Amino acid sequence: xxxxxxxxxxxxxxxxxxxxxxxxxxxxxxxxxxxxxxxxxxxxxxxxxxxxxxxxxxxxxxxxxxxxxxxxxxxxxxxxxxxxxxxxxxxxxxxxxxxxxxxxxxxxxxxxxxxxxxxxxxxxxxxxxxxxxxxxxxxxxxxxxxxxxxxxxxxxxxxxxxxxxxxxxxxxxxxxxxxxxxxxxxxxxxxxxxxxxxxxxxxxxxxxxxxxxx
Ligand code: B12
Numbered sequence: 047x048x049x050x051x052x053x054x055x056x057x058x059x060x061x062x063x064x065x066x067x068x069x070x071x072x073x074x075x076x077x078x079x080x081x082x083x084x085x086x087x088x089x090x091x092x093x094x095x096x097x098x099x100x101x102x103x104x105x106x107x108x109x110x111x112x113x114x115x116x117x118x119x120x121x122x123x124x125x126x127x128x129x130x131x132x133x134x135x136x137x138x139x140x141x142x143x144x145x146x147x148x149x150x151x152x153x154x155x156x157x158x159x160x161x162x163x164x165x166x167x168x169x170x171x172x173x174x175x176x177x178x179x180x181x182x183x184x185x186x187x188x189x190x191x192x193x194x195x196x197x198x199x200x201x202x203x204x205x206x207x208x209x210x211x212x213x214x215x216x217x218x219x220x221x222x223x224x225x226x227x228x229x230x231x232x233x234x235x236x237x238x239x240x241x242x243x244x245x246x247x248x249x250x251x252x253x254x255x256x257x258x259x260x
Pocket of ligand 1: 089090093094097098099100101102104105114115118122149150151152153154155156158159195196197198199200201202224225226227228229247248249250253
């Protein structure tokens with residue numbers, strides 16, 4: 047549940063984002079964290095909310111494509127800026143490979159997911175936007191992760207997700223896979239019944255619970 051502080055921070059962040067003011071965005075984020083909010087709270091209640099609103103404004107032609115691109119670039123820059131505060135002193139020996147579904151271009155969400163793993167001392171191998179599954183399989187073979195995380199944002203890539211799960215599952219039937227992303231909100235998750243090693247997680251809090259129980 048978002049508090050008033052979170053609502054105000056998200057509004058101020060959105061305003062600065064739309065004006066393209068990178069340093070102001072950076073200050074808002076640092077002030078928010080200085081108020082003892084967690085990274086999960088920052089990501090869910092400030093950055094995600096602002097970017098969803100950017101998407102809505104873009105959908106209704108209220109902002110330009112340039113403004114939308116700038117907003118994403120600033121937010122990705124801020125995630126990179128925060129990385130030194132996220133990286134653990136020592137990893138716990140567990141590894142996660144993170145990627146978007148093949149043909150998926152939205153990578154901010156999966157970057158946040160990688161950070162939550164790092165905050166829990168897992169070593170993360172973030173591949174970002176999607177690419178052919180055959181290349182992903184080669185990478186899994188090399189890294190031998192404990193978990194594979196996949197993100198899906200646009201509904202038309204849903205078929206690619208199912209194909210990826212089928213292909214990966216046929217080679218690594220025991221590999222735990224987590225899937226998430228806003229496109230999955232539009233589908234019944236009953237398709238997961240045929241993939242017993244796949245878990246659907248809706249947000250970073252569910253992810254944190256998954257990691258703590260793993
Ligand atoms: C930025 C953006 C882009 C950028 C992405 C750049 C980048 N570097 O990522 C670009 C310009 C490439 C882009 C392209 C397109 N986009 Co776009 N985009 C957005 C926008 C504005 C923000 C995305 C974002 O970063 N959100 C913030 C993150 C933090 O949210 P999130 O991804 O949902 O992640 C959270 C959770 O879902 C979860 N999560 C995510 N993945 C995972 C994985 C696991 C394992 C777990 C546990 C959790 C988890 O964790 C995060 C924190 O809670 C959204 C608006 C929106 N609603 O998000 C539209 C949006 C996603 N885009 C949309 C569309 C339509 C497109 C295009 C088709 C436009 C076009 N005609 O070309 C293309 C598709 C390209 C492709 N093949 O993927 C639609 C999708 C509609 C739909 N129902 O599918 C949206 C919703 C905009 C809208 N309102 O219409 N886009």
